[in-house]
Amino acid sequence: MTLESINQLIRNRRTVFTEFYSQEEISDEVVNSILENATWAPTHKKTQPWRFIVYRSLESRQALSEMLRDNYRANTPEADQTEIKEKKISGRPLQAPLAIAIILCKNEDSGLPEWEEVAALACAVQNMYLTCTGTGLGAFWSTPGLATKERAFYNLAENEKCLGLFYAGKLKEQSPEFGSTRKDWKEVAQIL
Numbered sequence: 001m002t003l004e005s006i007n008q009l010i011r012n013r014r015t016v017f018t019e020f021y022s023q024e025e026i027s028d029e030v031v032n033s034i035l036e037n038a039t040w041a042p043t044h045k046k047t048q049p050w051r052f053i054v055y056r057s058l059e060s061r062q063a064l065s066e067m068l069r070d071n072y073r074a075n076t077p078e079a080d081q082t083e084i085k086e087k088k089i090s091g092r093p094l095q096a097p098l099a100i101a102i103i104l105c106k107n108e109d110s111g112l113p114e115w116e117e118v119a120a121l122a123c124a125v126q127n128m129y130l131t132c133t134g135t136g137l138g139a140f141w142s143t144p145g146l147a148t149k150e151r152a153f154y155n156l157a158e159n160e161k162c163l164g165l166f167y168a169g170k171l172k173e174q175s176p177e178f179g180s181t182r183k184d185w186k187e188v189a190q191i192l
């Protein structure tokens, strides 16, 4: 690995929304690497406060889509509901060949504040993102407020919370360039 290749991987990572994904299946090797690399994130006291539910079969993605749709209908005031928004939310698991529910498993005995466990999980998601970038996949961490409340669907234990869905897929051939910008690092770093 070179500094150049590390810089490239990190700076080329982009959030790419599911409408730009092709339906092409992602290989077992890549899916397994996304999941295994997630578990190599740093965790205070090595609590490893996570579990991942992988929606890969069409049947499981359809069930996820229906849950998102029902949640939207049940939790959005009727006057605010639109067909476009409903289709956008429920369509994502069908556009993406891979959806992964990000589950926070708080360790009650660790004495750690919740934010440290959430931070560890965010590091895990970054590992997933980078694995996708390195293997040519688009990826998107989606945090629909309504879905995170769906405890029964994810079969969450008392100490667990869903922190969103991670979608990934190969890009369609006609996808645009996905650019992004950041503040100059010199504005946010103080070197003493």
Ligand SMILES: Cc1cc2nc3c(=O)[nH]c(=O)nc-3n(C[C@H](O)[C@H](O)[C@H](O)COP(=O)(O)O)c2cc1C
Pocket (backbone or CB within 6 Å): 013, 014, 015, 016, 141, 142, 143, 144, 180
């Ligand atoms: C914790 C977290 C939650 C996010 N949730 C959403 C979301 O619900 N909807 C969305 O459009 N983007 C979401 N994003 C993606 C951000 O919009 C995206 O990272 C940001 O626009 C910067 O683009 P980049 O990832 O290409 O650098 C989320 C990102 C993070 C870190």
